[in-house]
Amino acid sequence: MTERAIEWVHDGGRDGRGVLRILDQTVLPLTTTYLDLDTVDGLVEAIDALAVRGAPALGVAGALGVVVALDEGERSGWDAARLDREIDRVRHARPTAVNLAWGVDQVRGLLPQGREAVLRAGLEVAAADEAANRELSRLAADWLLARTGRDRLRVLTHCNAGLLATSGWGTALGVVRELHERGAVEFVYADETRPLLQGARLTAWELAAEGIPHAVQVDGAAASTILRGLVDCAVVGADRIAANGDVANKIGTLGVALACHEAGIPLLVAAPWSTVDLAMADGSGIEIEERSGAEVTTWAGIRTTPEATPGFNPAFDVTPARFVAAVVTERGVVEPSAGHTLAEDPSVPA
Numbered sequence: 087m088t089e090r091a092i093e094w095v096h097d098g099g100r101d102g103r104g105v106l107r108i109l110d111q112t113v114l115p116l117t118t119t120y121l122d123l124d125t126v127d128g129l130v131e132a133i134d135a136l137a138v139r140g141a142p143a144l145g146v147a148g149a150l151g152v153v154v155a156l157d158e159g160e161r162s163g164w165d166a167a168r169l170d171r172e173i174d175r176v177r178h179a180r181p182t183a184v185n186l187a188w189g190v191d192q193v194r195g196l197l198p199q200g201r202e203a204v205l206r207a208g209l210e211v212a213a214a215d216e217a218a219n220r221e222l223s224r225l226a227a228d229w230l231l232a233r234t235g236r237d238r239l240r241v242l243t244h245c246n247a248g249l250l251a252t253s254g255w256g257t258a259l260g261v262v263r264e265l266h267e268r269g270a271v272e273f274v275y276a277d278e279t280r281p282l283l284q285g286a287r288l289t290a291w292e293l294a295a296e297g298i299p300h301a302v303q304v305d306g307a308a309a310s311t312i313l314r315g316l317v318d319c320a321v322v323g324a325d326r327i328a329a330n331g332d333v334a335n336k337i338g339t340l341g342v343a344l345a346c347h348e349a350g351i352p353l354l355v356a357a358p359w360s361t362v363d364l365a366m367a368d369g370s371g372i373e374i375e376e377r378s379g380a381e382v383t384t385w386a387g388i389r390t391t392p393e394a395t396p397g398f399n400p401a402f403d404v405t406p407a408r409f410v411a412a413v414v415t416e417r418g419v420v421e422p423s424a425g426h427t428l429a430e431d432p433s434v435p436a
């Protein structure tokens with residue numbers, strides 16, 4: 087697959103200076119449409135609508151979003167204070183994935199050095215993300231095969247942590263892709279991931295394109311699939327990992343983790359180091375995005391609940407470290423459920 091969720095197109099844009107192009111994930115898998123974003127309003131709207139989504143891709147959106155703001159500011163004659171406010175709007179467009187703010191912060195300090203320096207740094211954020219994903223996928227595949235003692239794995243995954251959620255390759259699905267290249271994937275159960283169906287629409291799209299044997303199951307099936315012994319491990323991504331190994335990820339991950347714990351199979355969290363937030367001692371301080379209840383009370387635009395019934399729609403949950411067998415980043419493997427923390431030197435495999 088060659089599609090990129092997000093990239094800078096150098097010869098695009100209204101003045102030929104380049105443009106931020108995203109693959110519109112709101113209409114996948116039925117339609118492949120790209121959106122060229124050259125205003126802060128457009129970028130913030132795309133992030134809010136999940137046209138671009140997934141923590142590492144949001145990191146790239148944050149970094150390159152600073153260039154979008156710079157270019158718009160130049161066209162519109164913004165002063166420094168206005169530019170700062172607009173960059174902050176990008177930084178705060180979604181609260182849970184630390185990568186978005188991290189991406190902005192990677193390049194913001196370069197503003198005095200001019201647009202080219204900021205653009206160069208933004209492109210480096212994107213390139214480093216893909217390289218990190220490939221490395222962590224190798225490490226995670228090694229760890230899973232050693233831990234389970236199996237040659238071919240039956241994997242459960244939740245949400246979409248594939249190339250669509252990153253600048254390339256993917257995290258949890260990168261691990262699956264790596265295992266597949268080694269001939270070590272027997273089957274993948276992809277949770278459909280209510281209410282926005284990232285698993286059914288996006289993960290299945292990626293797995294089908296790669297020819298990886300898989301099926302989509304309703305989220306409510308996950309615990310039963312795990313306790314029936316149909317999978318050897320669960321592999322998920324993360325939006326923010328606290329220093330103690332607590333993991334914020336798509337709502338429903340906690341249920342998967344509890345079932346894995348009960349079944350005695352590992353839950354592996356695959357994420358680039360940019361998703362680790364050492365400033366957060368544990369998960370209790372992580373802000374959980376609460377999205378519109380309408381995403382829950384309607385299906386394909388049709389009301390599915392009584393008109394008077396509101397929806398409750400937390401988009402993420404926090405899995406306590408004791409249920410996380412491994413956090414794998416490009417720096418190495420940490421085993422939170424065995425008492426190890428991310429604050430320890432992660433370059434030394436736990």
Ligand SMILES: CSC[C@@H](O)[C@@H](O)C(=O)COP(=O)(O)O
Nearest residue numbers: 139140141245247251323324336
């Ligand atoms: C590599 S993506 C990791 C996480 O960002 C992913 O699992 C997830 O929860 C995405 O949520 P989303 O709301 O689709 O942005």
